[in-house]
Amino acid sequence: MSIQRTYTTVIERLRDAGLRPTRQRKELGKLLFDGPDRHVTAEALHSEAAASGIRVSLATVYNTLNQFTDAGLLREIVVDGDRAYFDTNVSNHHHFYHVDSGALQDIDGTNVVVSNLPEAPHGATVERIDVVVRVSGARQ
Amino acid sequence: MSIQRTYTTVIERLRDAGLRPTRQRKELGKLLFDGPDRHVTAEALHSEAAASGIRVSLATVYNTLNQFTDAGLLREIVVDGDRAYFDTNVSNHHHFYHVDSGALQDIDGTNVVVSNLPEAPHGATVERIDVVVRVSGARQ
DNA sequence: TGACTTTTTAGAATCGTTCTAAAAAGTGTT
DNA sequence: AACACTTTTTAGAACGATTCTAAAAAGTCA
Numbered sequence: 001m002s003i004q005r006t007y008t009t010v011i012e013r014l015r016d017a018g019l020r021p022t023r024q025r026k027e028l029g030k031l032l033f034d035g036p037d038r039h040v041t042a043e044a045l046h047s048e049a050a051a052s053g054i055r056v057s058l059a060t061v062y063n064t065l066n067q068f069t070d071a072g073l074l075r076e077i078v079v080d081g082d083r084a085y086f087d088t089n090v091s092n093h094h095h096f097y098h099v100d101s102g103a104l105q106d107i108d109g110t111n112v113v114v115s116n117l118p119e120a121p122h123g124a125t126v127e128r129i130d131v132v133v134r135v136s137g138a139r140q
Numbered sequence: 141m142s143i144q145r146t147y148t149t150v151i152e153r154l155r156d157a158g159l160r161p162t163r164q165r166k167e168l169g170k171l172l173f174d175g176p177d178r179h180v181t182a183e184a185l186h187s188e189a190a191a192s193g194i195r196v197s198l199a200t201v202y203n204t205l206n207q208f209t210d211a212g213l214l215r216e217i218v219v220d221g222d223r224a225y226f227d228t229n230v231s232n233h234h235h236f237y238h239v240d241s242g243a244l245q246d247i248d249g250t251n252v253v254v255s256n257l258p259e260a261p262h263g264a265t266v267e268r269i270d271v272v273v274r275v276s277g278a279r280q
Numbered sequence: 281t282g283a284c285t286t287t288t289t290a291g292a293a294t295c296g297t298t299c300t301a302a303a304a305a306g307t308g309t310t
Numbered sequence: 311a312a313c314a315c316t317t318t319t320t321a322g323a324a325c326g327a328t329t330c331t332a333a334a335a336a337g338t339c340a
């Protein structure tokens with residue numbers, strides 16, 4: 001029952017995004033969107049899927065993460081050149097980045113204000129302002 | 141004369157950083173630190189060196205950029221998972237990032253304030269706060 | 281079900297970056 | 311200047327995250 005309901009929700013999300021609800025997209029979507037917000041890498045999601053008994057190739061995990069991002073279901077975070085992080089929280093927010101562990105932690109963006117920024121270069125449109133607070137020395 | 145003076149400056153910088161003033165480090169240092177602040181990638185600096193008649197391998201360019209960064213002579217900027225950018229401006233500042241062209245532009249950091257950030261996670265030390273304003277649609 | 285389009289997949293390819301281990305260069309001492 | 315010693319440079323291999331390829335599988339719709 002609850003599985004059915006959840007699945008329906010994911011299917012709707014996919015349909016709204018113009019993505020066919022394939023088995024892989026539904027199952028990965030369920031992992032990603034069922035439960036609290038999270039940050040994943042492609043490898044981590046692939047391992048998690050495998051551990052949950054979901055059969056999906058790494059290429060499909062990459063494709064799916066990119067498609068979800070293009071559709072606005074995920075947001076890509078750049079904090080480290082080594083790997084791409086995807087965030088299920090697509091609302092206005094920023095991040096703590098633990099440089100030692102690679103862990104990310106959300107900072108709610110509703111109260112954060114970046115003031116005294118100069119105007120955007122002539123002709124340019126601001127797409128997004130990312131604030132990354134790099135911290136070290138704490139676990140998680 | 142002026143060349144000699146410049147070289148001396150680079151040599152001092154290298155010595156202060158605990159780096160032996162090898163031919164490659166002096167020449168790359170001259171390209172990087174002579175003149176206004178700039179943003180480079182390893183490939184771009186390697187090409188520029190070649191164009192200036194400087195014989196240096198790509199591996200050495202990478203090594204040198206990393207050593208300069210560790211020594212505080214450069215700062216690494218993460219805006220894009222595809223390549224690493226190095227900034228000769230190591231003072232407090234932020235960036236406009238032109239997503240179309242990959243170009244970076246400095247934003248002086250003396251007036252920029254990020255307010256209402258939550259406290260750093262318990263036990264963590266803030267290393268740095270990076271603000272990246274992603275813009276599109278303008279050339280430059 | 282059939283006809284058609286999209287998606288998935290394994291494995292190859294790509295590309296920025298790092299590693300390796302051997303040659304070259306820098307340093308301090310005689 | 312030559313020596314002994316350490317560090318650096320180098321070409322090319324290796325690496326790792328990500329994308330590409332083109333063939334098989336699955337989804338869609340009449």
